[in-house]
Amino acid sequence: MIITFMSDFGTKDGYSAAVKGIIKSYSAASEIIDITHDIPVYDIHKAAFTLVTYYRTFPAGTVHLCVIDPGVGSALRGIIGVTESYYFVGPDNGLFDFVRCKEEMNFFEIETENYKKISSVFHGRDIFAPVAAQLANGVKPQLLGAKTKIDGPFQTSSFKKQGGAISVRPAVIDNFGNIVFRIMEEELKSYKITKLQFKNFTFHNILRFYNQAKEQTALCLWNSMGFLEIAVNRGNAADIAQVDLTKDELHITVEKI
């Protein structure tokens, strides 16, 4: 069975290696697929967003292991999330919020007593790796923890809407300089979009293909993950716009259909 593995461990140290070693020690037959270990340190939101761009491409039964854990070693609980087709393993800090926006997810709180003797600090290696490996081996989540609920609001808050005016912040800037926003096509399906304004960019249409704009020209499109994106055909939109992820907002004007 497949275990995908995403973390903020970087690639300079042996941390991701230690997690992989434990997985293979618990589950010789599992197949580890590296997602990335270059999530910015402690950036739960970026990780949650990234997860939702790939998790559904994997075969049913895949275990998605996500270790982005600012509170490592603390009392923060570890959880197993279960959807119709997948398992998710990681700390209970909002990593799976975008997934539970999309589909029903049940949760189990990992029973850590069995693992605590091993180490007090490195949960990725000592708790999450064995749990992911056991799920890949076919162990039911009920045997690894008790059913629980995730309380409180989703931590990956989305756009604001007042009448016909929507404002939304960029979620990420990708490797190509595309600016991706936290709003999905399905969320606006009952509206007609008349205008989009982001810094110096103004758009009146949302396109499908990068090459529907001329080379080096900006466009707004629904990207291949279903999110709204500003791109420059064969160029780098983020460099041109000099985006500040903490402040800049996209303003969308809509009319009810």
Add this chain to the structure above:
Amino acid sequence: MIITFMSDFGTKDGYSAAVKGIIKSYSAASEIIDITHDIPVYDIHKAAFTLVTYYRTFPAGTVHLCVIDPGVGSALRGIIGVTESYYFVGPDNGLFDFVRCKEEMNFFEIETENYKKISSVFHGRDIFAPVAAQLANGVKPQLLGAKTKIDGPFQTSSFKKQGGAISVRPAVIDNFGNIVFRIMEEELKSYKITKLQFKNFTFHNILRFYNQAKEQTALCLWNSMGFLEIAVNRGNAADIAQVDLTKDELHITVEKI
């Protein structure tokens, strides 16, 4: 069967993960080997050069998936390249030019109609991944597309020669600062090399081993891939020479043997 995977997706996002998920969904038995996802964005030439340094080390039957695609989502066609031992999958933009310098290659134009309904933008995930996976499953390329030809000149042009004077540009600078040129030992086998001049470096011999030069001393050698290379034993040649990949040329003086 093995699928190697090279791209310019970087490691900050979930793009390469999404491609891997689709491969495993189409071909549970395939084994994905990451080559690199750090090809500079849209650098077809660097990717083509990198491919030729590794593709023949893999077992016969390996599928080499290469997604460097400045025209993503455009009308540019996808192709399958077939040599005696390997399959190649990617866009038709010159990625396989160094391979077809080396050996006979037949091409098939991917029939994209089956995939188009899925997405309009992300060919790596929606077209190239399923095609690579099906090849790994043993599906014949004839079933995935129609035989075609690659027209026009090779896009990875090589050295210029006028009488006894050859000029050639650096292809890449590697992680160790070695400067690798677009010329191979076999291309000069009927010549005697009398002098090599690159910026402030002058050489009269081409060596085999880094340690045939003293430590911190420059040398010229045929590297382990068969390309001409300027290196500094235990040092960084590119830093010393301050190479400009877009302008600098190596000048070689040869005599007919």
Add this chain to the structure above:
Amino acid sequence: MIITFMSDFGTKDGYSAAVKGIIKSYSAASEIIDITHDIPVYDIHKAAFTLVTYYRTFPAGTVHLCVIDPGVGSALRGIIGVTESYYFVGPDNGLFDFVRCKEEMNFFEIETENYKKISSVFHGRDIFAPVAAQLANGVKPQLLGAKTKIDGPFQTSSFKKQGGAISVRPAVIDNFGNIVFRIMEEELKSYKITKLQFKNFTFHNILRFYNQAKEQTALCLWNSMGFLEIAVNRGNAADIAQVDLTKDELHITVEKI
């Protein structure tokens, strides 16, 4: 069988890919686990330290391939190290010194005659890869080389101690800015630690958990690998301390228990 693979090849070129291709060509059934290829160029000490943080997490029988080789192509010999549970393959330059601090290790000098015809420069691909693959296939090390000894002192020297005063240098700074020192808990088990001084940081206790310190506060702890570490809870200790790895020392005051 598993082959782990660590190198300083970086991820811009095809070097690690070529090594992987050869491994799969010699051993179709082996499973390659990437550790990292981002070890700083020629940094044997960092690689040796990293190795010891992960090697024991893998299942018995795993082959640990380590290619950090400043003398590539030189007369430096290649070795196979054998512990109770693992094989190690790489150049004889101190890479396995931290492992042989921890447990008994026998060595075999790789018989290179069989491989020399292939290439004069790229030992990782042409010698170490086939040797690692053959070990994974179950070939005994005795068939790949003659028993040998590693002479001389360990190259990964540790702390200095004069009476009750210990001084020790940082080994590495990890991705989270934690400063890890070359001293292990077991080495100080017969001492009581009364004071630790590192630049502007002063500590009187060694803790277990990051969150035993307040947020943004520095602490000293035995980390999850057993090494002494200075960290800042949810912060970056190395940035705050402006560490110079070549000069700075931690001073520890101890009393005999």
